Amino acid sequence: MERVDIKSLSLSQLTEYVKDLGLKSFNAKQIYIWLHQKNVHSFDEMTNISKQAREQLANECDIVNLEIAQKQVSKDGTIKYLYRLPDGNCIESVLMRYEHGNTICVSSQVGCRMGCKFCASTQGGKVRDLATSEILSQLYATEEDTGDRISNIVLMGIGEPLDNFDNVIRFIEIITSKDGKNISQRNISLSTCGIVPKIYELAQLKLGITLSISLHATTNEARKRTMPVTNAYPLEQLMKACRDYTKITGRRISFEYAMIKGENDTQEDAVRLSKLLSGFINHVNLIPVNPVDGSPFSQSDARIIKEFQSKLAQLNVNATIRRRLGQDISAACGQLRNEHR
Numbered sequence: 001m002e003r004v005d006i007k008s009l010s011l012s013q014l015t016e017y018v019k020d021l022g023l024k025s026f027n028a029k030q031i032y033i034w035l036h037q038k039n040v041h042s043f044d045e046m047t048n049i050s051k052q053a054r055e056q057l058a059n060e061c062d063i064v065n066l067e068i069a070q071k072q073v074s075k076d077g078t079i080k081y082l083y084r085l086p087d088g089n090c091i092e093s094v095l096m097r098y099e100h101g102n103t104i105c106v107s108s109q110v111g112c113r114m115g116c117k118f119c120a121s122t123q124g125g126k127v128r129d130l131a132t133s134e135i136l137s138q139l140y141a142t143e144e145d146t147g148d149r150i151s152n153i154v155l156m157g158i159g160e161p162l163d164n165f166d167n168v169i170r171f172i173e174i175i176t177s178k179d180g181k182n183i184s185q186r187n188i189s190l191s192t193c194g195i196v197p198k199i200y201e202l203a204q205l206k207l208g209i210t211l212s213i214s215l216h217a218t219t220n221e222a223r224k225r226t227m228p229v230t231n232a233y234p235l236e237q238l239m240k241a242c243r244d245y246t247k248i249t250g251r252r253i254s255f256e257y258a259m260i261k262g263e264n265d266t267q268e269d270a271v272r273l274s275k276l277l278s279g280f281i282n283h284v285n286l287i288p289v290n291p292v293d294g295s296p297f298s299q300s301d302a303r304i305i306k307e308f309q310s311k312l313a314q315l316n317v318n319a320t321i322r323r324r325l326g327q328d329i330s331a332a333c334g335q336l337r338n339e340h341r
């Protein structure tokens with residue numbers, strides 16, 4: 001019989017499951033609190049559950065936990081983890097410390113099939129989706145390792161979250177539940193390269209999270225050169241989906257724009273970007289792109305980035321140049337895993 005990944009079950013799924021086992025429904029809430037608030041690693045630690053029930057659970061279920069394969073600590077307190085999954089694959093998570101609290105950047109897949117040309121995570125393609133338990137455990141393991149509480153989450157690590165839709169949505173359900181870590185939806189950002197049908201599917205859920213769009217170019221031709229997803233969903237469709245998302249959810253969208261030398265950083269790009277974003281209550285993060293082994297792209301000069309930001313300001317677009325934490329350890333996202341592979 002296939003073993004049950006118990007940490008991936010929502011409270012309602014867990015309640016059904018324990019009832020099927022002949023346990024009481026209140027046992028589900030107890031188990032859920034042990035797994036998601038107290039982060040226990042074994043059923044033996046669930047001391048308010050009967051010994052017989054614990055044995056029954058241990059016979060049928062696994063509690064997924066991650067192992068630290070490698071850890072890099074920056075002078076500014078940023079920590080990059082390479083976590084080993086139960087099947088031996090590795091993924092990355094990054095803990096960043098801001099004044100408003102600790103933020104974790106989590107991975108949603110092993111590898112990625114989106115093929116963005118400036119990204120190390122996609123070199124080698126997608127291996128598999130992460131289970132909900134594996135996304136949750138990145139936060140739990142990081143809190144356990146540091147002893148610090150994490151209050152903010154960005155789904156911006158390895159993988160395209162909307163390409164692992166159901167597991168990511170259940171992750172959000174569990175991490176925000178009051179019997180779990182009780183993290184506010186408003187403290188969660190989900191970043192996508194722009195899978196249009198999934199943006200509509202997400203909109204229908206009317207979550208309070210922030211949707212962040214990785215835009216990175218202002219014409220379809222330029223975007224196709226760096227982001228193959230544009231072949232399936234050109235900018236016109238993507239921007240319409242963003243407008244519709246805002247209408248349906250009432251939530252602001254944030255846009256990410258990687259500054260790539262000679263590729264997307266001209267003053268004309270700034271003008272086109274302001275036109276693309278007109279009508280949004282928008283915010284753009286300008287991100288100096290990280291150098292990646294095997295990629296022809298390098299980051300724009302600091303002066304060019306400043307001029308780009310000034311041009312946007314003249315055009316009434318609010319843009320921030322992303323402060324790069326962990327510069328001294330900063331392998332680009334996915335690079336640590338690649339070295340390990």
Ligand code: SF4
Nearest residue numbers: 112114116119122159
């Ligand atoms: S930038 Fe994101 S969507 Fe694009 S290849 Fe990298 S992980 Fe995948």
